[in-house]
Amino acid sequence: MLDHQGHHVQVTAIIAAGGRGQRFGSARPKQLLTLDGRPILERSVALFLGHPDVDEIVVALPADIAADPPPYLRAASKPVRIVAGGARRQDSVANGFLAVSEQSVVVIVHDAARPFASADLVSRTIAAAVESGAALAAVPASDTVKLTGDRLVIETLPRESIYLAQTPQAFRREILRDALALGETGGEATDEASLAERAGHAVRVVEGEPGNIKITVPEDLTVAEALARRRASAARRPAIRVGTGYDLHRLVDGRPLVLGGVRIASERGLEGHSDADVVCHAVTDAVLGAAAKGDIGRHFPDTDPAWKGASSVDLLRRAVGTLRTAGFAVVNVDVVVVAESPKLWPFVEAMRANLADAMGVAVYAVSVKRKTNEGVDATGRGDAIACHAVALITNSQS
Numbered sequence: 001m002l003d004h005q006g007h008h009v010q011v012t013a014i015i016a017a018g019g020r021g022q023r024f025g026s027a028r029p030k031q032l033l034t035l036d037g038r039p040i041l042e043r044s045v046a047l048f049l050g051h052p053d054v055d056e057i058v059v060a061l062p063a064d065i066a067a068d069p070p071p072y073l074r075a076a077s078k079p080v081r082i083v084a085g086g087a088r089r090q091d092s093v094a095n096g097f098l099a100v101s102e103q104s105v106v107v108i109v110h111d112a113a114r115p116f117a118s119a120d121l122v123s124r125t126i127a128a129a130v131e132s133g134a135a136l137a138a139v140p141a142s143d144t145v146k147l148t149g150d151r152l153v154i155e156t157l158p159r160e161s162i163y164l165a166q167t168p169q170a171f172r173r174e175i176l177r178d179a180l181a182l183g184e185t186g187g188e189a190t191d192e193a194s195l196a197e198r199a200g201h202a203v204r205v206v207e208g209e210p211g212n213i214k215i216t217v218p219e220d221l222t223v224a225e226a227l228a229r230r231r232a233s234a235a236r237r238p239a240i241r242v243g244t245g246y247d248l249h250r251l252v253d254g255r256p257l258v259l260g261g262v263r264i265a266s267e268r269g270l271e272g273h274s275d276a277d278v279v280c281h282a283v284t285d286a287v288l289g290a291a292a293k294g295d296i297g298r299h300f301p302d303t304d305p306a307w308k309g310a311s312s313v314d315l316l317r318r319a320v321g322t323l324r325t326a327g328f329a330v331v332n333v334d335v336v337v338v339a340e341s342p343k344l345w346p347f348v349e350a351m352r353a354n355l356a357d358a359m360g361v362a363v364y365a366v367s368v369k370r371k372t373n374e375g376v377d378a379t380g381r382g383d384a385i386a387c388h389a390v391a392l393i394t395n396s397q398s
């Protein structure tokens, strides 16, 4: 992922799967059991394998399984290292931490027993750790919470202040190092965030997900199986979705004119924070809109220095990456550019090629049309260039 300066932040995910699942009580470690035909561990690892912000994965497994890991951990699309877990959960994470590559700045820890966390939750937890140093997913308590001793209520705690910790939990590398060092010297904890707290670091809460359940006891499997099946049938349901995008930028002296990633010789260019490429902005909003994923301003705020001078073709590429993570691909895009001048026809083919490349589709899936506004209104007077776009996306693989 990128930080506010636009620098790449290398991220390693540690999957804690070292436990034998004492509370679960089955002969096989619970993380190897299947939900709707797919192992729990494979599901949890797949979340990070498919995540654009994560560069490498370390999986801590019970020693005998680490010695002969399942095939889905061997043939992977990004580096996956396997380590033997330790006696306690934090020992497994500590062993995993030793296998994190030097260049990684942020480490995100996740329980293999939580196979239903979403990619969005992973993104938000990483982003919060990049910003604040340490963050965990947690959900507000919905039950009334009693503090007890000897089976008697000592106090009823104010529910608004109670959050139930989940994973993922993400840390800047040095913070997790501190936390684990505290664990080495005898501190015991059920999660890394509490070690980080005890080491004196502020830990931020990001809104977790009720569906991000932890499979702890056999009864949880029934709920998890139902959840897995429901998600599978939702994913199989073919969907085609349409989105629309619009943008307008003012034409001013002394700015470059960039349309659809093509730099066009012109005395005047479009005013804006980035390269002000209205065509890419409209197309980005159309594809985000089709997936109901917000708009370009939410993903790439112009108050964020990371995007100052950014290439809008790259923003489009990132937006389509977000879609892909959600299981969608672009089918086709149709664009209307409204400009009184300059004449755009010599640049149409290059714009189509740039847009197609950014979206990972064939050129024939991208149409760019030109219009003048017949001298009417701001675009007609040559004060601005506007662009309309429509995008069709699908979750079907064919």
Ligand code: MG
Residues within 6 Å of the ligand: 247, 248, 249, 272, 276, 277, 278, 281
């Ligand atoms: Mg714009």
